């Protein structure tokens with residue numbers, strides 16, 4: 117059994133910094149790395165990225181923006197994957213279940229995970245002007261929240277933090 121990290125590419129400084137989402141960078145590199153890691157995670161679980169699952173992930177990886185299920189569905193339909201909503205929903209559910217994509221509740225949309233296979237409590241920084249989404253690792257936030265919850269005797273199992281605001285480019289344009 118190959119472990120999830122087994123075939124991952126060497127760390128890329130650009131992709132490792134969540135701030136890359138808000139700046140000009142070699143996104144093809146980012147996307148290819150995330151897709152390769154996602155493939156490894158799925159194979160390690162004895163599953164596979166079927167063509168529709170893989171294409172859905174590629175569509176989400178095209179930019180650092182979250183896409184609604186209907187946007188994904190329209191793209192898939194245009195590419196001949198069928199225009200029935202369950203086609204897109206099933207693929208998105210699979211990606212979400214295996215941590216390859218995250219649901220951004222505030223936007224009712226999905227974003228590809230850039231750290232598939234790593235344990236993380238994502239903190240999403242969502243630009244309300246351009247819809248770009250950066251996924252910060254959230255280590256300090258999750259530690260703080262876990263500590264806070266512990267004072268209530270509450271054991272946190274999952275958390276996702278979503279912050280709304282303006283990215284650097286949109287602040288400069290305002």
Ligand SMILES: [Zn+2]
Pocket residue numbers: 136137141142143144146147180
């Ligand atoms: Zn990128």
Ligand SMILES: [Zn+2]
Pocket residue numbers: 218228229230231232236238251
């Ligand atoms: Zn993630």
Ligand SMILES: [Zn+2]
Pocket residue numbers: 243244245246247248282283284285286
């Ligand atoms: Zn923006």
